[in-house]
Amino acid sequence: MTQAVRHDAMRARNLALVLGEVSARGSVTRAALAEITGLAKTTVSKLIADLIEAGLVVETGIVRAGERGRPGMEVQVSGLSVAAIGLEINVNYLAVHIVDLSRSIRLRRAQPVDNRLASPGDVIANLQHLALSTVDEAVDIGLRVVGGVLAVPGTVDLVTGTVRRAPNLGWRDVPLLSPLRMPFPMRVDNEANLAALGELWFGAGHRDFLHVSGEIGVGAGLVVRGELFRGFRGFAGELGHVVVSPGGPPCHCGGQGCLERYAGQDALLSAAGIAPSAPSSGPGQDAPSTPGRPGTGIAELLRRLEASDGDALAACERAGWALGIALTSAVNLIDPERIVLGGIYAPLFPWIGGVVTGTLTARLGEMREVVPSVEVSRLGTEAAPLGAAGQVIQQIIADPAGLLNA
Amino acid sequence: MTQAVRHDAMRARNLALVLGEVSARGSVTRAALAEITGLAKTTVSKLIADLIEAGLVVETGIVRAGERGRPGMEVQVSGLSVAAIGLEINVNYLAVHIVDLSRSIRLRRAQPVDNRLASPGDVIANLQHLALSTVDEAVDIGLRVVGGVLAVPGTVDLVTGTVRRAPNLGWRDVPLLSPLRMPFPMRVDNEANLAALGELWFGAGHRDFLHVSGEIGVGAGLVVRGELFRGFRGFAGELGHVVVSPGGPPCHCGGQGCLERYAGQDALLSAAGIAPSAPSSGPGQDAPSTPGRPGTGIAELLRRLEASDGDALAACERAGWALGIALTSAVNLIDPERIVLGGIYAPLFPWIGGVVTGTLTARLGEMREVVPSVEVSRLGTEAAPLGAAGQVIQQIIADPAGLLNA
Numbered sequence: 001m002t003q004a005v006r007h008d009a010m011r012a013r014n015l016a017l018v019l020g021e022v023s024a025r026g027s028v029t030r031a032a033l034a035e036i037t038g039l040a041k042t043t044v045s046k047l048i049a050d051l052i053e054a055g056l057v058v059e060t061g062i063v064r065a066g067e068r069g070r071p072g073m074e075v076q077v078s079g080l081s082v083a084a085i086g087l088e089i090n091v092n093y094l095a096v097h098i099v100d101l102s103r104s105i106r107l108r109r110a111q112p113v114d115n116r117l118a119s120p121g122d123v124i125a126n127l128q129h130l131a132l133s134t135v136d137e138a139v140d141i142g143l144r145v146v147g148g149v150l151a152v153p154g155t156v157d158l159v160t161g162t163v164r165r166a167p168n169l170g171w172r173d174v175p176l177l178s179p180l181r182m183p184f185p186m187r188v189d190n191e192a193n194l195a196a197l198g199e200l201w202f203g204a205g206h207r208d209f210l211h212v213s214g215e216i217g218v219g220a221g222l223v224v225r226g227e228l229f230r231g232f233r234g235f236a237g238e239l240g241h242v243v244v245s246p247g248g249p250p251c252h253c254g255g256q257g258c259l260e261r262y263a264g265q266d267a268l269l270s271a272a273g274i275a276p277s278a279p280s281s282g283p284g285q286d287a288p289s290t291p292g293r294p295g296t297g298i299a300e301l302l303r304r305l306e307a308s309d310g311d312a313l314a315a316c317e318r319a320g321w322a323l324g325i326a327l328t329s330a331v332n333l334i335d336p337e338r339i340v341l342g343g344i345y346a347p348l349f350p351w352i353g354g355v356v357t358g359t360l361t362a363r364l365g366e367m368r369e370v371v372p373s374v375e376v377s378r379l380g381t382e383a384a385p386l387g388a389a390g391q392v393i394q395q396i397i398a399d400p401a402g403l404l405n406a
Numbered sequence: 407m408t409q410a411v412r413h414d415a416m417r418a419r420n421l422a423l424v425l426g427e428v429s430a431r432g433s434v435t436r437a438a439l440a441e442i443t444g445l446a447k448t449t450v451s452k453l454i455a456d457l458i459e460a461g462l463v464v465e466t467g468i469v470r471a472g473e474r475g476r477p478g479m480e481v482q483v484s485g486l487s488v489a490a491i492g493l494e495i496n497v498n499y500l501a502v503h504i505v506d507l508s509r510s511i512r513l514r515r516a517q518p519v520d521n522r523l524a525s526p527g528d529v530i531a532n533l534q535h536l537a538l539s540t541v542d543e544a545v546d547i548g549l550r551v552v553g554g555v556l557a558v559p560g561t562v563d564l565v566t567g568t569v570r571r572a573p574n575l576g577w578r579d580v581p582l583l584s585p586l587r588m589p590f591p592m593r594v595d596n597e598a599n600l601a602a603l604g605e606l607w608f609g610a611g612h613r614d615f616l617h618v619s620g621e622i623g624v625g626a627g628l629v630v631r632g633e634l635f636r637g638f639r640g641f642a643g644e645l646g647h648v649v650v651s652p653g654g655p656p657c658h659c660g661g662q663g664c665l666e667r668y669a670g671q672d673a674l675l676s677a678a679g680i681a682p683s684a685p686s687s688g689p690g691q692d693a694p695s696t697p698g699r700p701g702t703g704i705a706e707l708l709r710r711l712e713a714s715d716g717d718a719l720a721a722c723e724r725a726g727w728a729l730g731i732a733l734t735s736a737v738n739l740i741d742p743e744r745i746v747l748g749g750i751y752a753p754l755f756p757w758i759g760g761v762v763t764g765t766l767t768a769r770l771g772e773m774r775e776v777v778p779s780v781e782v783s784r785l786g787t788e789a790a791p792l793g794a795a796g797q798v799i800q801q802i803i804a805d806p807a808g809l810l811n812a
Contacts, residue, residue: 155773155774164775165772165773165774167772167773208638220739222739224638229635229740230741231740231741231742232614232630232741232742232743232778233741233743233774233776234741235741235773235774236739236740236741237739238738238739238741238773239738239739240738241734241738241769241773242734242735242738242739243649243650243731243732243734243735243769244649244652245651245652246650246651246731253769253770253772253773254768254769254770254771254772254773255734255768255769255770255772255773256769325649325652326649326735328647328648328649328661329648329649329732329735329739330739332644332645332647332648333626333628333642333643333644333645333648333735333736333739333740334635334637334642334739334740335636335637335638335639335640335641335642335643335644336637336638337638337639362660362661363647363649363659363660363661363662364659364660364661365660366571366573366659366660366661367561367571367573367641367644367647367659367660367661368561368571368639368641369570370639372638
């Protein structure tokens with residue numbers, strides 16, 4: 001290793017060390033950073049100057065008296081410059097979120113569309129159009145998008161960015177990274193895993209939970225001590241294909257009686273007497289480019305539930321029961337601290353949460369003194385694109401040097 | 407920290423470092439140890455002398471020419487002195503294994519007995535009698551038992567050593583550590599978890615697997631990169647209570663249609679027309695103190711299977727199917743690299759392995775390119791007491807200082 005290479009490696013490590021502390025502490029003075037990291041004050045000042053110049057850190061304007069020496073101005077992670085994009089292809093919508101480095105959600109765009117009716121190429125072209133126009137809007141408000149992650153409802157080869165199986169889309173071995181041409185590095189990951197990470201980084205602050213992502217498909221992500229559990233091949237968390245009833249209706253996955261056939265969005269709407277193919281609203285929207293009116297699917301179900309429609313109530317009862325059965329198996333196998341219901345189960349929580357808890361308690365209460373609590377996600381269907389953008393933010397905080405040298 | 411305390415801490419760390427390398431490498435010279443650890447040769451020689459004196463290490467008699475300097479004699483972990491005891495209370499047997507520090511199984515004793523018919527106090531007294539007589543035998547062959555772990559088929563509070571729930575024994579909040587008076591430190595752990603660790607340390611050498619422990623109850627232990635996954639409260643791996651059919655027969659656990667009701671030993675024997683209460687043979691036996699003849703339960707089932715008895719074959723078919731359903735849910739949730747069938751499923755493997763694999767492939771093959779392989783454990787019902795003794799061995803290797811100072 002030459003001296004220059006060694007110096008670069010040490011600078012990269014120190015940049016990560018300092019930015020990590022700034023991110024973890026919210027706001028902090030240079031003097032405090034020197035004490036925390038053990039680096040010399042002049043070194044910290046130089047690193048902070050570089051991070052400010054690269055737009056990763058800003059001064060807060062708040063001056064703190066130092067424990068020793070002169071008062072100093074606090075710095076914090078900047079929300080003014082660098083940003084990440086989270087994209088989602090789901091069965092019945094496309095979504096794009098832009099999150100700045102301080103983890104504030106800056107732009108959210110969604111497009112209700114039935115992606116089962118289009119070829120993968122068309123879906124990718126639509127997504128690219130939506131993403132690029134959102135990136136343009138980001139530029140208009142002073143943000144520089146430096147990377148993105150795409151969430152898809154299927155098993156994903158993380159190395160190549162290929163969707164292996166997405167039964168609800170009817171996709172098999174669809175490469176996404178090369179066709180999706182974006183002006184920054186992209187990765188692809190499973191929607192339910194990203195939703196769990198979204199809940200970890202943008203949700204209620206829990207560090208041990210099973211996050212259930214209710215969509216047309218049903219997925220889950222297990223977070224253990226703040227880390228995602230992916231399984232040996234990366235395909236853990238397929239809650240939607242846990243067997244609720246072994247002789248039940250056939251599933252797109254090749255199985256029978258899977259949870260999705262009882263509690264997935266199509267099954268739920270169908271049981272409530274609502275045409276299941278109607279695109280739902282997807283994640284929250286605030287742009288004129290997307291229709292402001294809620295889709296006819298889940299929104300219609302919510303209207304009927306509020307009017308105490310018998311079929312709608314019975315459909316939720318049945319879905320909640322099936323979810324309770326699948327989660328009974330999940331709790332027996334993986335023993336999570338708590339269960340967070342997200343996706344469509346977030347707005348439906350008042351009608352399904354009780355049945356889920358009741359089913360779990362009836363089946364688990366004898367064996368376990370504490371049955372995991374069942375909670376509602378604050379993020380609903382936004383969790384996956386937030387987790388996607390959040391992954392990029394995590395990566396920048398962990399290794400900011402690349403953005404400074406660029 | 408005084409200088410003496412600091413010296414003791416450093417010596418303890420270096421003893422662990424050196425013994426860890428000896429254990430990992432099988433046999434190695436002092437000179438090689440000095441190179442590997444970076445410690446001075448004289449320090450290594452002193453540490454090895456202490457480990458030899460404490461009976462943890464022996465010279466192999468093999469002299470290797472050093473890369474530099476004089477030839478040296480190799481040392482290895484000693485199987486001649488220090489040993490650990492693994493105990494098991496299961497529903498229909500008690501078992502005791504003694505394993506020496508080199509991980510050789512030295513003594514195995516088992517006692518078929520229906521523990522459902524006795525009070526916890528009587529069960530503990532029986533176990534203590536069996537354990538102490540085995541420890542006496544160990545002394546006779548020159549072994550010194552320094553610690554033990556007790557495996558029980560239920561949820562365990564690891565801190566207090568209390569069995570929380572053992573539905574198949576009908577136990578609830580039964581303290582085991584204080585009533586079980588042994589002349590060395592003891593801990594209590596879940597049988598299925600210990601069986602998985604037994605498979606890890608004494609089995610086929612895999613590091614990522616779900617080990618299924620078939621007994622009267624059915625449990626599982628998930629090993630991820632060589633580490634046991636315990637879940638948030640330590641109660642993960644309750645495969646026996648994964649729901650096979652939500653309206654199925656009621657289970658001791660308070661649930662309904664649990665795997666145990668289809669594939670547990672009682673259910674299996676009952677379906678085959680064999681009285682399920684007959685004690686089975688338990689782990690392998692080689693002592694005159696235990697009846698050499700196989701118990702009438704599983705041994706009778708095996709006899710009938712070998713004679714192609716229709717009921718026996720149908721019972722295995724049904725149990726294998728149910729196991730396949732529960733494992734379909736498990737693979738969807740936790741995505742293990744492979745599945746190892748142990749306990750009673752080991753001898754029954756020829757009659758259930760195929761059905762399990764077939765069920766998994768039919769239900770998972772569409773979603774996954776690779777369905778986890780289903781393999782037979784070499785250890786059968788011995789896995790839990792081996793894992794129990796193995797935990798003590800691991801602990802000694804990781805921190806041998808206590809045995810030297812004693």
